[in-house]
Amino acid sequence: MGNREDLLVSAKRCLSEKGYGRTTARDIASGAGVSLAAIGYHYGSKDALLVQALIEAMGEWGRSIGAALAGTADVADPKERFVRCWDAVRDSFEAHRGLWTVQFEIVGQLSHLPELREQLAGAQKLGRLGLAAMFQGKTEHEDTPEELARGIFYQSLLLGQAAHWLIDPAQAPDGAEILLGLTLVSGAMLDRAQA
Template sequence: MGNREDLMAGAKRCLYEKGYGRTTARDIATASGVSLAAIGYHFGSKDALLNAALIEATGEWGARLAAVVARAGEASDDPEERFVAVWDGVKETIAEHRGLWAAQFEAMVQVERVPELRNALAEAQKGGRLGLAALFQGLPEVRDTEEEMSRGIFYQALLVGMAGQWLAAPELAPGGRDFLRGLELVGGSVLKGAAGADWHGPAADRPGPAG
């Protein structure tokens, strides 16, 4: 690898081990075996390098997520069981990449003080939502439509919520069946109210799965 690639690898290692806010330029230089001056030469600043490393590391996690979704799809033809398997798998990837998720939450807290970070995260957010929608729906390609964006917003909310709860208290973090039960109850309540008294959702006509 060249200096640029070494710096990126070192920055990602620091994100996992030290977090976003505590990582210094010297930490990255030490982890990558590259001089401090090379950071400015290749990336302009330590913050720009960290932002790029955070986005790239998230993309690598996305590849792991895709494997989880594919495995769940092969395990069952039942949509509910696939939903449960996917979200149980997502929970596993969060545990495996705890350092990355901690760094992401830390970075989000700092966006008010770091405009370039806000811009980087905002730019990645739309693509991330559409990517999640395509992934969870099993679509062969990303579709930039209003419907897919709405799906992506929903999936992203579940994902970030699960990650935040796992970081705060892993033993209390929800799993796939918790999400399925919540979807039945909330969806049943909201859609029943919209469609009238004749609507019958999953929660109305059968017991939900155990939490």
């Protein structure tokens, strides 16, 4: 690997171990075995490098969970598939704890980081469409209002489940609990619509 790649690997490790706010440029450069000037040369700034590291770490999580969800493609019953998918997501948090911790840390700082907010907002639609495709077992995403709505729903569940898990993994909802809640809420709405 070259200096650029070494910096990215070090930045991902620092994000996972120290978080966004406590990671210094010196931490990253030292971990990569390069000079501080290499960060500016390759990425422009520490923040730009950390954003790139976060995006890459999210991509790695996405590929990991995508593979786990692909393992549920042969489940014929949609409810059982839903439960297995959400169990796989919950199980993924342990291996990617640092990634989820840093995401919640960053959300709390976005009002002070307008460039980061802009970058994340720009990537949000693509992320939502990707989630919609993943949870439906599709390899490609479609950019339609329906798929975007599915993605928003899945993203909201995902962030909620991650928050529960970070607070107390033993109380994080599993797939069956999420399905029960969805069934109860949607049933109540359908009952009211028919009344």
